[in-house]
Amino acid sequence: MRMISDPVERTGADFIHFYSAGRIAQSQGATRVYDLSLQQRVQEEQVGFPLVPGQVLPYNHIPYLIPILKTIMTPDYIVSFYRWDLIMILLYISGAIILSLLLKQVDMNKGSISITAIGSILFLPVFVSLMNGQDTAFLFLGAAIWMYGLVSGKEYLAGAGLSLTTVRPHIALILALPMLFRHRKVFLAFALSAGSLVLLSVLILGVNGLREFINILLITAGGEWYGTKQYAMFNLIGLLTRTAPWLQADTIRTIGWAVYGMITFLLCILWARTKDLQTGQIGLTVILALFSVPHLHFHDLALLLIPIYDLIRSSNREGQIKTSIATDLPVAISLILLLSNVSPRLQYTIPYFIMFALAAWPYYAKRESSIIAQRQS
Numbered sequence: 001m002r003m004i005s006d007p008v009e010r011t012g013a014d015f016i017h018f019y020s021a022g023r024i025a026q027s028q029g030a031t032r033v034y035d036l037s038l039q040q041r042v043q044e045e046q047v048g049f050p051l052v053p054g055q056v057l058p059y060n061h062i063p064y065l066i067p068i069l070k071t072i073m074t075p076d077y078i079v080s081f082y083r084w085d086l087i088m089i090l091l092y093i094s095g096a097i098i099l100s101l102l103l104k105q106v107d108m109n110k111g112s113i114s115i116t117a118i119g120s121i122l123f124l125p126v127f128v129s130l131m132n133g134q135d136t137a138f139l140f141l142g143a144a145i146w147m148y149g150l151v152s153g154k155e156y157l158a159g160a161g162l163s164l165t166t167v168r169p170h171i172a173l174i175l176a177l178p179m180l181f182r183h184r185k186v187f188l189a190f191a192l193s194a195g196s197l198v199l200l201s202v203l204i205l206g207v208n209g210l211r212e213f214i215n216i217l218l219i220t221a222g223g224e225w226y227g228t229k230q231y232a233m234f235n236l237i238g239l240l241t242r243t244a245p246w247l248q249a250d251t252i253r254t255i256g257w258a259v260y261g262m263i264t265f266l267l268c269i270l271w272a273r274t275k276d277l278q279t280g281q282i283g284l285t286v287i288l289a290l291f292s293v294p295h296l297h298f299h300d301l302a303l304l305l306i307p308i309y310d311l312i313r314s315s316n317r318e319g320q321i322k323t324s325i326a327t328d329l330p331v332a333i334s335l336i337l338l339l340s341n342v343s344p345r346l347q348y349t350i351p352y353f354i355m356f357a358l359a360a361w362p363y364y365a366k367r368e369s370s371i372i373a374q375r376q377s
Contacts, residue, residue: 003131004078011047014057015081015133019046021059021066022073022080030066030204033059034212046077060216061135062167063201063209085130089121091137092302095144096120099309102151108316112327116312119330120305124337129299136299138167143306146175147282150183151313159189166194168300174264174289181272234351235296242348256294263292279314280362283307287359291352301351305330307358314362 003009020042021033032038040056072083096117103113120126129136145161148154159179165172172194179187205213230249231241237256240247247255267285274281286306290296312326333354340350 013132017057017059022069025070031206031209064197088137091141095141098144106316116327123330124334125301134299155185156189159186160193162190163193170293178267178271260292283310287355
Protein backbone atom coordinates (compact mmCIF):
# COMPACT_ATOMS: atom_id res chain seq x y z
CA MET A 1 0.00 0.00 0.00
CA ARG A 2 2.91 2.31 0.69
CA MET A 3 4.39 1.56 -2.72
CA ILE A 4 1.17 2.18 -4.64
CA SER A 5 0.63 5.44 -2.72
CA ASP A 6 4.08 6.79 -3.53
CA PRO A 7 4.29 8.30 -7.06
CA VAL A 8 8.04 7.66 -7.21
CA GLU A 9 7.80 4.00 -6.18
CA ARG A 10 4.80 3.06 -8.31
CA THR A 11 6.23 4.66 -11.45
CA GLY A 12 9.62 3.12 -10.69
CA ALA A 13 8.11 -0.37 -10.75
CA ASP A 14 8.45 -2.59 -13.82
CA PHE A 15 4.71 -2.27 -14.33
CA ILE A 16 5.23 1.06 -16.08
CA HIS A 17 6.42 -0.62 -19.27
CA PHE A 18 3.41 -2.98 -19.28
CA TYR A 19 1.24 0.09 -18.77
CA SER A 20 2.89 1.94 -21.66
CA ALA A 21 2.38 -1.09 -23.93
CA GLY A 22 -1.33 -1.25 -23.11
CA ARG A 23 -1.88 2.49 -23.55
CA ILE A 24 -0.02 2.58 -26.87
CA ALA A 25 -2.06 -0.38 -28.13
CA GLN A 26 -5.23 1.54 -27.24
CA SER A 27 -4.24 4.85 -28.83
CA GLN A 28 -1.91 3.88 -31.68
CA GLY A 29 -2.65 0.22 -32.29
CA ALA A 30 -0.79 -2.96 -31.31
CA THR A 31 1.65 -2.61 -34.20
CA ARG A 32 3.18 0.50 -32.54
CA VAL A 33 3.72 -0.96 -29.08
CA TYR A 34 7.47 -1.50 -29.56
CA ASP A 35 8.09 2.08 -30.73
CA LEU A 36 10.53 3.39 -28.10
CA SER A 37 9.60 7.02 -28.69
CA LEU A 38 5.94 6.26 -27.92
CA GLN A 39 6.91 4.25 -24.84
CA GLN A 40 8.99 7.20 -23.70
CA ARG A 41 6.07 9.58 -24.14
CA VAL A 42 3.66 7.45 -22.07
CA GLN A 43 6.22 6.91 -19.31
CA GLU A 44 7.03 10.63 -19.16
CA GLU A 45 3.35 11.36 -18.58
CA GLN A 46 3.44 9.15 -15.51
CA VAL A 47 6.79 10.16 -13.99
CA GLY A 48 6.14 13.86 -14.65
CA PHE A 49 9.51 14.79 -16.12
CA PRO A 50 11.43 14.27 -19.41
CA LEU A 51 13.35 11.04 -19.89
CA VAL A 52 16.39 10.50 -22.05
CA PRO A 53 16.04 7.36 -24.23
CA GLY A 54 18.34 5.32 -21.98
CA GLN A 55 16.08 6.00 -18.99
CA VAL A 56 13.02 4.50 -20.63
CA LEU A 57 12.07 1.06 -19.35
CA PRO A 58 11.45 -0.63 -22.71
CA TYR A 59 8.60 -3.06 -23.14
CA ASN A 60 10.46 -6.10 -24.47
CA HIS A 61 7.99 -8.81 -23.50
CA ILE A 62 6.21 -11.25 -25.78
CA PRO A 63 3.59 -9.68 -28.13
CA TYR A 64 0.79 -12.11 -27.25
CA LEU A 65 0.32 -10.29 -23.93
CA ILE A 66 -0.64 -7.10 -25.75
CA PRO A 67 -4.40 -7.91 -26.11
CA ILE A 68 -4.60 -8.44 -22.33
CA LEU A 69 -2.73 -5.21 -21.63
CA LYS A 70 -4.89 -3.32 -24.09
CA THR A 71 -8.04 -4.55 -22.36
CA ILE A 72 -7.19 -3.73 -18.75
CA MET A 73 -5.23 -0.47 -18.95
CA THR A 74 -7.01 2.84 -18.37
CA PRO A 75 -5.80 6.44 -17.96
CA ASP A 76 -5.78 5.71 -14.20
CA TYR A 77 -2.34 4.18 -13.61
CA ILE A 78 -3.11 2.93 -10.09
CA VAL A 79 -6.37 1.19 -11.03
CA SER A 80 -4.60 -0.40 -13.99
CA PHE A 81 -1.87 -1.63 -11.64
CA TYR A 82 -4.50 -3.19 -9.37
CA ARG A 83 -6.21 -4.93 -12.30
CA TRP A 84 -2.94 -6.34 -13.61
CA ASP A 85 -1.86 -7.61 -10.18
CA LEU A 86 -5.27 -9.20 -9.61
CA ILE A 87 -4.81 -11.22 -12.80
CA MET A 88 -1.30 -12.23 -11.66
CA ILE A 89 -2.61 -13.30 -8.24
CA LEU A 90 -5.25 -15.48 -9.88
CA LEU A 91 -2.57 -17.09 -12.06
CA TYR A 92 -0.38 -17.77 -9.02
CA ILE A 93 -3.31 -19.33 -7.18
CA SER A 94 -4.06 -21.49 -10.23
CA GLY A 95 -0.45 -22.67 -10.33
CA ALA A 96 -0.49 -23.48 -6.60
CA ILE A 97 -3.70 -25.48 -7.01
CA ILE A 98 -2.20 -27.48 -9.87
CA LEU A 99 0.94 -28.25 -7.85
CA SER A 100 -1.26 -29.20 -4.89
CA LEU A 101 -2.71 -31.98 -7.04
CA LEU A 102 0.77 -33.51 -7.15
CA LEU A 103 0.91 -33.58 -3.35
CA LYS A 104 -2.54 -35.15 -3.27
CA GLN A 105 -1.22 -37.94 -5.51
CA VAL A 106 1.25 -38.98 -2.79
CA ASP A 107 -1.50 -38.98 -0.15
CA MET A 108 -0.37 -35.89 1.71
CA ASN A 109 -3.00 -34.70 4.17
CA LYS A 110 -5.17 -31.72 3.27
CA GLY A 111 -3.80 -29.56 6.06
CA SER A 112 -0.21 -29.91 4.85
CA ILE A 113 -1.26 -29.28 1.25
CA SER A 114 -3.07 -26.11 2.30
CA ILE A 115 -0.08 -24.86 4.32
CA THR A 116 2.21 -25.43 1.35
CA ALA A 117 -0.17 -23.65 -1.03
CA ILE A 118 -0.54 -20.63 1.28
CA GLY A 119 3.23 -20.50 1.71
CA SER A 120 3.60 -20.53 -2.07
CA ILE A 121 1.32 -17.52 -2.52
CA LEU A 122 3.30 -15.74 0.24
CA PHE A 123 6.66 -16.76 -1.28
CA LEU A 124 8.90 -13.69 -1.25
CA PRO A 125 9.84 -13.69 -4.98
CA VAL A 126 6.10 -14.00 -5.76
CA PHE A 127 5.38 -10.97 -3.58
CA VAL A 128 8.23 -9.00 -5.19
CA SER A 129 6.90 -9.85 -8.66
CA LEU A 130 3.51 -8.43 -7.65
CA MET A 131 5.16 -5.31 -6.19
CA ASN A 132 6.95 -4.81 -9.50
CA GLY A 133 3.88 -5.61 -11.58
CA GLN A 134 5.81 -8.28 -13.47
CA ASP A 135 4.30 -11.08 -15.58
CA THR A 136 6.20 -13.84 -13.74
CA ALA A 137 2.88 -15.51 -12.87
CA PHE A 138 2.59 -16.73 -16.47
CA LEU A 139 6.03 -18.32 -16.14
CA PHE A 140 5.09 -20.00 -12.86
CA LEU A 141 1.73 -21.28 -14.13
CA GLY A 142 3.32 -22.70 -17.27
CA ALA A 143 6.04 -24.48 -15.27
CA ALA A 144 3.43 -25.82 -12.82
CA ILE A 145 1.36 -27.32 -15.65
CA TRP A 146 4.53 -28.76 -17.20
CA MET A 147 5.53 -30.44 -13.94
CA TYR A 148 2.03 -31.76 -13.28
CA GLY A 149 1.77 -33.15 -16.81
CA LEU A 150 5.17 -34.86 -16.62
CA VAL A 151 4.54 -36.48 -13.26
CA SER A 152 0.98 -37.51 -14.15
CA GLY A 153 1.90 -38.91 -17.57
CA LYS A 154 -0.15 -36.27 -19.40
CA GLU A 155 2.56 -35.27 -21.81
CA TYR A 156 0.49 -33.18 -24.21
CA LEU A 157 -0.76 -31.12 -21.27
CA ALA A 158 2.83 -30.73 -20.05
CA GLY A 159 3.91 -29.40 -23.44
CA ALA A 160 0.98 -27.00 -23.69
CA GLY A 161 1.78 -25.67 -20.23
CA LEU A 162 5.43 -25.29 -21.11
CA SER A 163 4.47 -22.95 -23.95
CA LEU A 164 3.33 -20.39 -21.35
CA THR A 165 6.93 -20.13 -20.14
CA THR A 166 7.73 -18.40 -23.43
CA VAL A 167 7.09 -15.16 -21.54
CA ARG A 168 10.76 -15.84 -20.76
CA PRO A 169 11.96 -17.39 -24.04
CA HIS A 170 15.42 -18.19 -22.68
CA ILE A 171 13.87 -20.22 -19.84
CA ALA A 172 11.34 -21.89 -22.14
CA LEU A 173 14.09 -23.03 -24.49
CA ILE A 174 16.29 -24.64 -21.84
CA LEU A 175 13.29 -26.47 -20.36
CA ALA A 176 11.84 -27.56 -23.70
CA LEU A 177 14.89 -28.86 -25.59
CA PRO A 178 15.61 -31.77 -23.19
CA MET A 179 12.03 -32.96 -23.75
CA LEU A 180 12.91 -33.70 -27.38
CA PHE A 181 15.21 -36.53 -26.30
CA ARG A 182 12.95 -38.37 -23.86
CA HIS A 183 9.42 -36.94 -23.78
CA ARG A 184 8.77 -36.18 -27.43
CA LYS A 185 5.04 -35.75 -26.97
CA VAL A 186 5.83 -32.94 -24.53
CA PHE A 187 8.13 -31.30 -27.04
CA LEU A 188 5.63 -31.71 -29.87
CA ALA A 189 2.83 -30.14 -27.82
CA PHE A 190 5.19 -27.35 -26.79
CA ALA A 191 6.24 -26.70 -30.39
CA LEU A 192 2.63 -26.58 -31.60
CA SER A 193 1.40 -24.41 -28.71
CA ALA A 194 4.39 -22.07 -28.79
CA GLY A 195 4.13 -21.92 -32.58
CA SER A 196 0.50 -20.84 -32.26
CA LEU A 197 1.54 -18.08 -29.85
CA VAL A 198 4.26 -16.96 -32.27
CA LEU A 199 1.74 -16.87 -35.11
CA LEU A 200 -0.62 -14.86 -32.92
CA SER A 201 2.22 -12.46 -32.13
CA VAL A 202 3.01 -11.98 -35.81
CA LEU A 203 -0.64 -11.31 -36.59
CA ILE A 204 -0.80 -8.77 -33.75
CA LEU A 205 2.36 -6.89 -34.79
CA GLY A 206 2.53 -7.08 -38.55
CA VAL A 207 5.84 -6.67 -40.41
CA ASN A 208 6.78 -3.22 -39.07
CA GLY A 209 5.82 -4.07 -35.51
CA LEU A 210 7.81 -7.28 -35.69
CA ARG A 211 10.85 -5.33 -36.88
CA GLU A 212 10.57 -2.94 -33.92
CA PHE A 213 10.15 -5.89 -31.53
CA ILE A 214 13.38 -7.47 -32.81
CA ASN A 215 15.12 -4.11 -32.50
CA ILE A 216 14.13 -3.80 -28.83
CA LEU A 217 15.28 -7.35 -28.14
CA LEU A 218 18.70 -6.53 -29.62
CA ILE A 219 18.95 -3.35 -27.56
CA THR A 220 18.08 -4.98 -24.24
CA ALA A 221 20.19 -8.07 -24.99
CA GLY A 222 23.20 -5.76 -24.92
CA GLY A 223 22.75 -5.47 -21.16
CA GLU A 224 23.49 -1.74 -21.00
CA TRP A 225 19.96 -0.32 -21.27
CA TYR A 226 18.12 1.13 -18.29
CA GLY A 227 16.38 -1.55 -16.23
CA THR A 228 18.67 -4.39 -17.30
CA LYS A 229 20.76 -4.17 -14.09
CA GLN A 230 23.08 -7.11 -14.65
CA TYR A 231 24.72 -6.52 -11.26
CA ALA A 232 21.36 -7.26 -9.58
CA MET A 233 20.71 -10.56 -11.39
CA PHE A 234 20.69 -13.89 -9.55
CA ASN A 235 22.25 -15.96 -12.34
CA LEU A 236 25.79 -16.65 -13.49
CA ILE A 237 26.04 -13.30 -15.25
CA GLY A 238 25.02 -11.47 -12.09
CA LEU A 239 27.49 -13.49 -10.03
CA LEU A 240 30.37 -12.69 -12.40
CA THR A 241 29.41 -9.01 -12.59
CA ARG A 242 29.62 -8.69 -8.80
CA THR A 243 32.64 -10.91 -8.12
CA ALA A 244 34.79 -10.16 -11.19
CA PRO A 245 34.40 -6.41 -11.80
CA TRP A 246 37.64 -6.37 -13.81
CA LEU A 247 35.95 -8.35 -16.59
CA GLN A 248 34.35 -6.38 -19.40
CA ALA A 249 30.55 -6.54 -19.63
CA ASP A 250 30.78 -8.05 -23.12
CA THR A 251 33.13 -10.77 -21.80
CA ILE A 252 30.75 -11.61 -18.97
CA ARG A 253 27.80 -11.86 -21.34
CA THR A 254 29.82 -14.09 -23.68
CA ILE A 255 30.69 -16.41 -20.80
CA GLY A 256 27.06 -16.38 -19.67
CA TRP A 257 25.72 -17.34 -23.09
CA ALA A 258 28.39 -20.04 -23.48
CA VAL A 259 27.51 -21.61 -20.13
CA TYR A 260 23.80 -21.37 -20.99
CA GLY A 261 24.44 -23.35 -24.17
CA MET A 262 26.60 -25.89 -22.36
CA ILE A 263 24.07 -26.51 -19.57
CA THR A 264 21.27 -26.84 -22.14
CA PHE A 265 23.36 -29.50 -23.88
CA LEU A 266 24.08 -31.31 -20.58
CA LEU A 267 20.40 -31.28 -19.63
CA CYS A 268 19.56 -32.83 -22.99
CA ILE A 269 22.03 -35.64 -22.23
CA LEU A 270 20.65 -36.08 -18.71
CA TRP A 271 17.05 -36.42 -19.89
CA ALA A 272 18.05 -38.63 -22.84
CA ARG A 273 19.83 -41.09 -20.55
CA THR A 274 17.10 -41.21 -17.90
CA LYS A 275 14.40 -43.72 -18.77
CA ASP A 276 12.01 -42.90 -15.93
CA LEU A 277 11.44 -39.60 -14.22
CA GLN A 278 13.85 -39.55 -11.27
CA THR A 279 13.45 -37.91 -7.89
CA GLY A 280 14.72 -34.35 -8.05
CA GLN A 281 15.16 -34.36 -11.83
CA ILE A 282 12.56 -31.66 -12.51
CA GLY A 283 13.86 -29.51 -9.65
CA LEU A 284 17.46 -29.85 -10.81
CA THR A 285 16.50 -28.89 -14.36
CA VAL A 286 14.69 -25.75 -13.21
CA ILE A 287 17.53 -24.67 -10.91
CA LEU A 288 20.19 -25.15 -13.60
CA ALA A 289 17.97 -23.17 -15.96
CA LEU A 290 17.64 -20.32 -13.45
CA PHE A 291 21.38 -20.22 -12.82
CA SER A 292 22.43 -20.27 -16.46
CA VAL A 293 19.85 -18.16 -18.31
CA PRO A 294 21.29 -14.81 -19.46
CA HIS A 295 18.60 -12.67 -17.80
CA LEU A 296 17.17 -13.37 -14.34
CA HIS A 297 15.99 -11.01 -11.62
CA PHE A 298 14.74 -11.74 -8.11
CA HIS A 299 11.07 -12.00 -9.08
CA ASP A 300 11.93 -14.83 -11.50
CA LEU A 301 13.03 -16.88 -8.47
CA ALA A 302 9.31 -17.55 -8.00
CA LEU A 303 10.15 -20.53 -10.21
CA LEU A 304 12.00 -22.03 -7.21
CA LEU A 305 8.57 -23.19 -6.09
CA ILE A 306 8.88 -25.97 -8.69
CA PRO A 307 11.92 -27.65 -7.05
CA ILE A 308 10.37 -26.93 -3.62
CA TYR A 309 7.22 -28.84 -4.58
CA ASP A 310 9.38 -31.55 -6.14
CA LEU A 311 11.23 -31.91 -2.84
CA ILE A 312 8.03 -31.88 -0.74
CA ARG A 313 6.43 -34.49 -2.99
CA SER A 314 9.43 -36.84 -2.87
CA SER A 315 9.85 -36.32 0.88
CA ASN A 316 6.27 -37.31 1.60
CA ARG A 317 6.54 -40.34 -0.66
CA GLU A 318 9.99 -41.56 0.39
CA GLY A 319 10.27 -40.15 3.92
CA GLN A 320 13.40 -38.10 3.23
CA ILE A 321 12.41 -35.36 5.69
CA LYS A 322 9.39 -34.90 7.94
CA THR A 323 6.27 -33.69 6.14
CA SER A 324 5.74 -31.00 8.78
CA ILE A 325 9.17 -29.56 7.97
CA ALA A 326 8.83 -29.92 4.21
CA THR A 327 5.52 -28.07 4.05
CA ASP A 328 7.08 -25.09 5.82
CA LEU A 329 9.78 -24.69 3.16
CA PRO A 330 8.12 -21.89 1.12
CA VAL A 331 7.68 -19.71 4.22
CA ALA A 332 11.06 -20.67 5.73
CA ILE A 333 12.93 -19.86 2.53
CA SER A 334 11.00 -16.59 2.24
CA LEU A 335 12.11 -15.57 5.73
CA ILE A 336 15.72 -16.46 4.95
CA LEU A 337 15.58 -14.37 1.75
CA LEU A 338 13.95 -11.51 3.64
CA LEU A 339 16.55 -11.55 6.41
CA SER A 340 19.37 -11.66 3.85
CA ASN A 341 18.45 -8.08 2.92
CA VAL A 342 20.28 -6.82 6.01
CA SER A 343 23.48 -6.97 3.96
CA PRO A 344 24.11 -6.65 0.21
CA ARG A 345 26.63 -9.47 0.46
CA LEU A 346 24.07 -11.80 2.00
CA GLN A 347 21.33 -10.54 -0.33
CA TYR A 348 23.32 -11.59 -3.39
CA THR A 349 24.78 -14.78 -1.87
CA ILE A 350 22.01 -16.56 0.03
CA PRO A 351 19.82 -17.25 -3.06
CA TYR A 352 22.67 -19.23 -4.65
CA PHE A 353 23.02 -21.38 -1.51
CA ILE A 354 19.26 -21.99 -1.54
CA MET A 355 19.41 -23.06 -5.20
CA PHE A 356 22.31 -25.39 -4.46
CA ALA A 357 20.56 -26.91 -1.42
CA LEU A 358 17.29 -27.49 -3.31
CA ALA A 359 19.18 -29.12 -6.19
CA ALA A 360 21.44 -31.28 -4.04
CA TRP A 361 19.10 -32.43 -1.26
CA PRO A 362 17.07 -35.07 -3.18
CA TYR A 363 20.27 -36.74 -4.40
CA TYR A 364 21.92 -36.55 -0.96
CA ALA A 365 18.81 -37.99 0.73
CA LYS A 366 18.59 -40.77 -1.85
CA ARG A 367 22.25 -41.65 -1.28
CA GLU A 368 21.81 -41.71 2.50
CA SER A 369 18.71 -43.90 2.19
CA SER A 370 20.64 -46.32 -0.01
CA ILE A 371 23.51 -46.52 2.50
CA ILE A 372 21.10 -47.16 5.40
CA ALA A 373 19.30 -49.86 3.41
CA GLN A 374 22.60 -51.59 2.63
CA ARG A 375 23.63 -51.58 6.31
CA GLN A 376 20.30 -53.02 7.38
CA SER A 377 20.52 -55.80 4.82
